[in-house]
Amino acid sequence: MPRPRVNLLSVELIADAAIELADSGEQFGVNALARRLGVTPSSLYNHVDGKDAIIELMRGRLSRRYLPAAVTGDWETVITGTVRALRRLYAEHPLIVPLIVGKTITDPGVIAQYDHLATALVDAGVPDGEVLAIVAIVDAYAIGFGLDLASPAEVWQPDTPTTTLGRLITDAARGAERSDAAFEIGLEMLVASLRVRRDGLRAR
C-alpha cells in the first residue's frame, strides 16, 4: 500500500537522517539511509538527486547550522569566527569529512560563506592571488584540528615500535581540553602571521 495520506519524506528529513547515519559510523549509503528512514531506496529519488546530491545537502545543512548568521566585523573577527565554527563542525562530525573532501562545493549557502570570507580578506588588503590559498589554509586548519580532536587514536595505528608517536597517542586519549588550548594558540598564530604579512605589503 504505497502513498500514505501524509508524506514520509522531505529534503530536510533526508539530510538530517543522512547526517545521523554518517555520525553513527555505519557504512554510509543510499540503502542504509532508506532503511533508517523506514522507506525504499527508490523513494529517495523523488526528493533528491542521488548519493552525491545527498552528501552536498549534508554539507549545506551543517554549514548553516554551525555558521548561522554571516559573521560580521573586521577581517580578524571574520576569520577567527569562521575557523572556530568550522572546527566545531568537523570535531563534532568527523566522519563526514571523508565524504565531502574532494567533492565540488555547489551549495549556494556554503558558497556564500566562502565568498564572505574571501571578501573580508580582499578588503583587508590581502593580494588577490593569495586569497584562495589562505581560504584553503583556513579550511585545512579547521579540518586538521577537528580530526585531531575527534580521533587521534584512529588516525595512527603503529604496529611497529615508535620512539615518540605511540606514547603521544596514548597520552592524547584524554586531551580534549589541551587540544582546545593548542587550537586557540594556533589560531592566534595564524592571525598574527596574516597581520604581519599584510602590514609588510602595506609598507612597500
Add this chain to the structure above:
Amino acid sequence: MPRPRVNLLSVELIADAAIELADSGEQFGVNALARRLGVTPSSLYNHVDGKDAIIELMRGRLSRRYLPAAVTGDWETVITGTVRALRRLYAEHPLIVPLIVGKTITDPGVIAQYDHLATALVDAGVPDGEVLAIVAIVDAYAIGFGLDLASPAEVWQPDTPTTTLGRLITDAARGAERSDAAFEIGLEMLVASLRVRRDGLRAR
C-alpha cells in the same frame, strides 16, 4: 589457461597501477584496477588484502617516493622538508586525498615518518600535549595547499553570483607559481610562529 610461466602480478605492480588509476580520474575500484592490469579482480587477492589494503599501500608507496630518506637536521629543517615533500605529493596526486583521508594509517614506513617528525618537535621543546596537534596542522596545511594548487576551479562551483569568489577562481586558473610563493610565505609564517611559541615556553 591460468597461471603463465612468469607472474603477472606483484604487490609493487598493484600499488603502482592503483596510483595511476586514481590519478587518471577514473572511478577507483578493484574491478577497474584489475582491468588496467589485464587480470581478473579475484587475482588481486593472491597478493593483497582487498580495497582498503590497496589504498594503504598507495599511501606507503607515495610516502616513500616523496619523503625518501629521513630528513635530518634541526626541527625547522625537518618540518619544512616534510611539509614541502607532503605538499608536492598532494599537489601531484590530488585525487588520492579523498581515498586516504579518514583512513587509519598503518603502513610502517608512514608511521616512521610521522614518528620522526613528532620526535623532532619533542626534541625542540614543544610540550607533549601539543605535538600531535601540530603534526595535524602541518599535515592539514600540506593537504590544503596541495588541493589548492591542483584544482581551485574544481573545489568551488558557484551557480549563484558572488562578490569575490567567482572572480578569484577564474583569476587563479593560471596561478600555480603564485600559489608556490604563497605556500613558501605561509610555511615561513608557520615556522616563525612555532619558534615564538617555543621560545615563549622556554622563557617561563
Add this chain to the structure above:
DNA sequence: ACCTGAACACCGTTCAAGT
C-alpha cells in the same frame, strides 16, 4: 506528487578448479 517493487548494471570478496 509520492511510494513501492522489480529490474539493471556494477561493486568487493570468496572459493573451488585448474596449472
Add this chain to the structure above:
DNA sequence: ACCTGAACACCGTTCAAGT
C-alpha cells in the same frame, strides 16, 4: 603459488505500476 571463472551479497539508479 598464482590465476581463472562462477557465485554471492550488496550497491546506486531507473522505471512502470499503484494511489
